[in-house]
Amino acid sequence: MPSRRDLLASLLAAPAALTLNRTALAQGSPLQAALAAVSDGQAISRDALLAFAREVSRNPYQAPRADIPRSLQQLSLDQYRQIRMKPDQRVWAGENRGFTLDLLPAGNVFTTPVTIRTVDGGIIRDKRFQADQYDYGQTAPLPTEIQVPYTGFRAYAGLSSGTPADEALVFQGASLFRALARGQVYGVMARGLTLNVAEAQGEEFPSFRSFWIERPGPGGTSLVVHALLDSDSVTGLYRFSLRPGDSTVCDVEVTLFPRNDLQHVGIAPMTANYLFAPNDRANVDDVRGGVHDTQGLQIWNGNGEWIWRPVTNPETLQVSGFVDQNPRGFGLLQRDRRFEAFNDLDARFERRPSVWIEPLGDWGQGQVQLVEIPVNDEFNRNILAYWRPRTPLARGGEHMFTYRMHWCWAPPERPPSAMVVATRTGRAQGGGRRRRFLVDFTAEDFGDREKSAGLRANLTNQRGRVGNIDGRLVPDLKLYRVAFDLDPEAANQVELRLVLEKDGQPQSETWLYRWTP
Numbered sequence: 001m002p003s004r005r006d007l008l009a010s011l012l013a014a015p016a017a018l019t020l021n022r023t024a025l026a027q028g029s030p031l032q033a034a035l036a037a038v039s040d041g042q043a044i045s046r047d048a049l050l051a052f053a054r055e056v057s058r059n060p061y062q063a064p065r066a067d068i069p070r071s072l073q074q075l076s077l078d079q080y081r082q083i084r085m086k087p088d089q090r091v092w093a094g095e096n097r098g099f100t101l102d103l104l105p106a107g108n109v110f111t112t113p114v115t116i117r118t119v120d121g122g123i124i125r126d127k128r129f130q131a132d133q134y135d136y137g138q139t140a141p142l143p144t145e146i147q148v149p150y151t152g153f154r155a156y157a158g159l160s161s162g163t164p165a166d167e168a169l170v171f172q173g174a175s176l177f178r179a180l181a182r183g184q185v186y187g188v189m190a191r192g193l194t195l196n197v198a199e200a201q202g203e204e205f206p207s208f209r210s211f212w213i214e215r216p217g218p219g220g221t222s223l224v225v226h227a228l229l230d231s232d233s234v235t236g237l238y239r240f241s242l243r244p245g246d247s248t249v250c251d252v253e254v255t256l257f258p259r260n261d262l263q264h265v266g267i268a269p270m271t272a273n274y275l276f277a278p279n280d281r282a283n284v285d286d287v288r289g290g291v292h293d294t295q296g297l298q299i300w301n302g303n304g305e306w307i308w309r310p311v312t313n314p315e316t317l318q319v320s321g322f323v324d325q326n327p328r329g330f331g332l333l334q335r336d337r338r339f340e341a342f343n344d345l346d347a348r349f350e351r352r353p354s355v356w357i358e359p360l361g362d363w364g365q366g367q368v369q370l371v372e373i374p375v376n377d378e379f380n381r382n383i384l385a386y387w388r389p390r391t392p393l394a395r396g397g398e399h400m401f402t403y404r405m406h407w408c409w410a411p412p413e414r415p416p417s418a419m420v421v422a423t424r425t426g427r428a429q430g431g432g433r434r435r436r437f438l439v440d441f442t443a444e445d446f447g448d449r450e451k452s453a454g455l456r457a458n459l460t461n462q463r464g465r466v467g468n469i470d471g472r473l474v475p476d477l478k479l480y481r482v483a484f485d486l487d488p489e490a491a492n493q494v495e496l497r498l499v500l501e502k503d504g505q506p507q508s509e510t511w512l513y514r515w516t517p
Contacts, residue, residue, distance in 0.1 A: 031055045040126040044119045044212065049226055049237055050255060054398070056228070057235035057257035064209060066113035066149040068106045075139065080108035082137025087165075089133035090156070091118060091213075098220035100164045101213065102154040104172055105129060112174070113149035115210040124212060153211065155223055157244040159183075168244040174207045175229055179407040180353060181248045187272065187293035187352025188332050190405065192229050192238060193256070194266030194386055198319050198371055206231035208238075233260045234393075247408040248353075251360075254401045262393040266369065266386030267401050268357045272332050275378045279423040279513075280312045288343050291378045293352050294332040297370050297385050298411070298509075302326040306415035306509035310423045311383050314372050314516050321367040321388070329413060330368045331356035332385055335421065337409065347378075356411035357387075358404040365390040418443035418480065418500055418508035428485045433517065439482045441500055441508050446478040454502045457482040463491035464515075471500075480508075492517055 034055040037048040072080075084102055087093060091101035103116055116127045129150065131142040142148065152172025159166035159182045171177040175192030195204040212226040222243045229236035239253040254267070272293035276284045292311075299307040301324045309320070311332075333354040342349040366389040373382035393399045406412055418441040428434035445451040457471040459482070469484040480500060488494050494515040500508035 031059055038124065038212070040117070040124055042124050043122050044124055044214070044226075046239075049212070049228075053228055053235050053237035053255065054257055056230060057259055061230060061232045061259065064113050064207070066106065066111070068111055068149065069142070069146065071140075072105070072107040072148065073111065075108050077108050079137070079139050080110070082135070082139060083107060084135055085133050086135055091127070092215060096218055097216045098157060098164060099168075099216055099223050100156045102156065103127060103129075103150050104152045104154060105134070105148040106151045110151040110172060112151060112207055114151055114208060116150050116153060117210070117212050119212055119214040121215075153213070155242070157223075159244055168248065169223070169242055169250075171208060171211065171225075171227070174205050179242065179244070179248050179250060179405075181244070181407050181409065182246050183351065184353045184407070184409075185348050185351045187334070187349070188355045189271050189381065190355065191266075191269040191271065191386075192227070192254075193234070193236060194269040194384070195231065195233060195262065196264050197266060197369070197384060197386075198317060199264055204231055204233055206234060206236070233262060234258045234265075247406055247412070250405040250407070252403050252405060256393060256399045256401075258393050258395050258397065258399070261395045264388065265393055266384075266388055267363075268359075268403050268405070269384060269386035270332050270355050270357070271381040271385075272383045273375070273378055273381050274311050274313055274372075274383045275375065276313060277310075279310050279425050281425075289341050290336070290349065291342070291344070291347070292349060293334065294354070294383060295335050296333060297330065297368070298333050298356075299324070299330045299368050300328040300413060300415075302328060304328075305506075306417075307512055308420045308509050309370065309512045310420075311370070311372055312514070312516075313382065314374055316374060316516070318372040318514065318516065320370045320372075320514060322370070323365075323367045325365045326362045327359055327368060327387065329356055329358050329411065330385065330387070331406075331411060332383065333411070335410075353407045354410060356406040356408060356413075358406065358412075359387070360402040360404060363387060363389070363401065415509040417506065418446070420509060420511050421479075423511070423513070428487075430485075430487075433488050435486045435488075435515065437482075437484050437486060437496075437513075439498055439511055441480045441482070442478050443480075443508075444478060446473060446480050447475050449473065449475055452480070455480060455500055455507060456502070457484075458499050458501045459484060460497045461486070462495035464488040464494045466496075486515060488515060488517075 034052040038052045093100050117124050129148045131144050155169040156164040157168040158164050169179045178189045193206050206229050208227045209230045210228040214224040225240040227238040235257045237255045241251040243249045275291040277290040296310040337350050369388045371384040375382040421442045422440040424438040426436050428436040465487045467485050471482050473480050496513040498511040499506050
């Protein structure tokens with residue numbers, strides 16, 4: 001009989017390996033029994049999936065292994081992307097289920113195998129690679145007898161028509177996944193979990209190892225995906241319930257089973273690229289007005305305060321923490337939806353989704369953490385945001401988080417008062433490191449001078465010196481602009497805070513900014 005370590009190494013590999021071990025599974029360890037309950041031919045059960053994840057966490061972690069043909073590993077990314085399931089061969093094609101699935105084989109950099117099972121009529125069914133189900137574009141077709149591991153899947157739904165022909169969701173690569181609302185193109189990506197981001201010991205990258213995808217009912221409008229995540233330090237069981245539309249909503253339930261005490265864990269993480277924007281164009285020589293998936297981080301904290309923090313492409317790694325208790329929401333947003341703001345016919349940055357996280361239930365004390373990493377191109381994802389619990393997640397415990405993700409044009413909730421619509425910076429008079437800032441707020445009431453009478457800008461700075469502060473109402477634009485100069489003096493980091501007030505009460509969201517050279 002295989003050892004527990006050998007079984008753990010193989011249990012999440014190709015489904016064929018699981019089938020070969022069925023005899024041993026019926027007789028062996030608790031891990032074998034747990035696996036048998038969530039494999040081919042078994043009825044789906046949330047309790048069985050939890051028991052399986054729990055038992056996996058009690059065993060030493062084994063990295064996934066797979067034999068991948070060299071020809072697939074040597075494909076360019078463009079060549080690999082041409083390999084797709086034929087539309088009539090996709091899972092549930094022609095069944096009027098509201099969704100179809102394209103199962104993604106290994107190739108290019110995607111070499112971590114995952115097990116994919118569907119749940120048909122409540123019964124788990126393993127999915128196995130069949131070469132003749134795929135179009136290969138300009139790449140030579142694979143022999144029909146070859147077996148290639150899967151590395152993820154793509155879900156199609158009827159976002160623009162009544163048939164499931166539009167990409168709505170992709171899981172592929174470590175714990176990465178992304179979704180779209182109607183009319184959008186891919187931008188911000190989510191992760192299942194982050195561990196030890198920007199820590200001296202190095203970041204750990206958990207991966208989704210197995211998926212159970214429930215077949216929707218006739219004319220289905222939601223897709224349910226169960227997933228097992230695993231890494232050296234933690235095992236996790238996830239349940240995703242996706243509802244695509246004008247705003248695509250995904251409810252996420254997470255249960256984590258740490259193998260070690262998790263000192264720095266990121267819940268509901270999301271990552272984006274940001275190269276430059278009007279607030280950050282130093283040394284930029286580009287015909288485009290901006291290059292980014294996201295303009296900033298918005299937070300609705302537990303005290304009810306709305307915060308807007310524009311992101312930057314800094315010269316050095318920057319980590320910011322926004323301490324909170326029971327946050328109401330946070331997300332990476334693309335606020336400017338004008339084509340002219342970007343002027344890129346290929347990338348279409350104005351159509352990239354905002355991602356808003358709505359915690360469900362109390363998350364306790366912690367902080368929304370923002371990481372900004374310097375980059376020189378637009379292809380590396382250098383912005384990361386997530387919730388970091390204050391208390392470490394204890395080894396041997398079970399830790400649950402539930403949240404709702406909105407892949408949207410704008411979050412379902414918005415500040416009841418004025419919002420920031422633009423942040424711009426440039427060289428100020430006087431030379432040196434002095435900077436000029438323009439921060440524009442908008443609100444319906446700004447179109448009426450009488451209603452907006454008495455507004456003032458409350459600007460504070462942690463270091464350096466601010467001056468030439470000018471707040472000006474522009475009724476025909478429904479705009480209130482605050483202009484000011486910053487002299488950082490000897491400081492290499494200055495925290496700025498700006499809010500519009502009237503009679504001592506806030507009339508806008510809070511603008512926060514970190515200036516660095």
